[in-house]
Amino acid sequence: MCEMPKLLELQTQLRDAVLGGAASELLAEIDADGLLPEARVRIYRNHAVSTLGGVLESVFPVVCRLVDRRFFAYAAHEYLRGHAPHSRCLAEYGADFADFLASFGPCKELPYLPDVARFEWALKAAAAVREATPLMIEALAKVPHEAAVSLKISLQPSVRYLASCWPIDAIWLANRQQEVPGVDLAVGGASLELRRAAQGAAWQQLDPASFAFRSALADGLALGTAATAAAAADLAFDLAAALDRLFAEGLAVGLGAC
């Protein structure tokens, strides 16, 4: 008679079976009760695939529409095999779904699909975060002149920056409508700032210099470095005006040294 498996071993086997792996050792431990053990395991597997696929569909509705629901379910299933959730909060499931799509061969005909997924994830992430009290621009006056270059300006926790060589926001908006209007992919890319809004999230298109400036600050880089990046994007970059706009839009929430 075989020794009964330890609980950890048993649970590891059932986890693998739910994710689609082999289950031969596990099946011997399951009471048939009138139904094949593999059919019993399949009930859990089907439910996991269905519910986790549903989670992704709710976060990536436009990606789903672009590829159709059947294909999306297939992609979600393939994603689950190698990217099972780690967080107990499913709000965090799908963070690397866009990267998966970028490497998923059957999606190659839609080269903008990964960036649309990144946009949808950023919308969701921005909406989930509470905004902090913004600083007034007068706070800058207290910073010693010699410290300005290495000043770190913290931005709203909800803010996200996303650049794409495709018009992803236009694609997204078009596919939220019942009748999808045509989107001219030749209009070029998007440099977007997303942040929490009254309900959900909102975004705006930024000029190249503002995008370089603000995304550098969001990455934790010093003011001097961010200004250099902005000037590299546009020699006419005006730092004083950019700071005015940054504070006027309530984006700056903290000052510190890098």
Next chain:
Amino acid sequence: MTEHSRFPHGLVGIGLRLPHLAEVSATRPRLGFLEVHAENYMLQVEALDRLLGLRRDYPVSVHGVALSLGGAEELDRLHLDRLKALVDRVEPLLVSEHLAWCAIGGVYLNELLPLPYTEESLELFCRHVEEAQDALRRRLLIENPSSYLRFRHSTLSEAEFLGETIRRTGCGILCDVNNLYVSANNFGFDPVAYIDALPAEAIGEIHLAGHRVAEDADILIDDHGSRVALPVWELYSVALRRFGPAPTLVEWDTNLPALEVLVEEAWHAQQLADVRNAEIA
């Protein structure tokens, strides 16, 4: 037994799902309490703000689905901390979790998976229940799962396992009557005998929900996707007679209907509870 005076608007509530959140906030339907899935509010500030607004008018129950109390590893401290933060913020009347596991080896499956009912499982499960109760500084209610498989080497019945957990940890029971009906059907045991085997004084809450018949097998699936089935209502009446009045929740998760349908189901549960109370009177 739960202190029922803390439920001034009655003992019957609904599982509040995110798509109904705005409507419930706007219309404030007549309900005894609202129950939320803890994990839906841990990282969603807008939903949490709405819930805190509702908390002023309704008793709230927090129902966890991801603590994995039956997992053969240490409890996930991050998740327990998040649950504690939510419980401290919402101050619910009830906090519940499951007799199940859902994560192992860093993978969360979003499934309430069955345990073998052995002494090894019991020791581990009780240790985790005690750890969670200590962290939350609350008595947990533990829900019986709906099951589709059993392990050959189980040495205890599920009711015995639950009863022993209560004796060792002081936790209470959330008796999900639909889960019980589903499992009893799937394994061919008597659900009334199961109810009789539970310690009535430990019942802190009852759950009701819909189920469906599997397409390809003589098995019931607990999908929370339809009205409560007639035999589950009948079993609910049996449970009320055995347990006495208990906060009762109607859950609906898939194919979510209009809010009014869910409220109708709750009122039906209230009618059955009223009948039971009249019998006693």
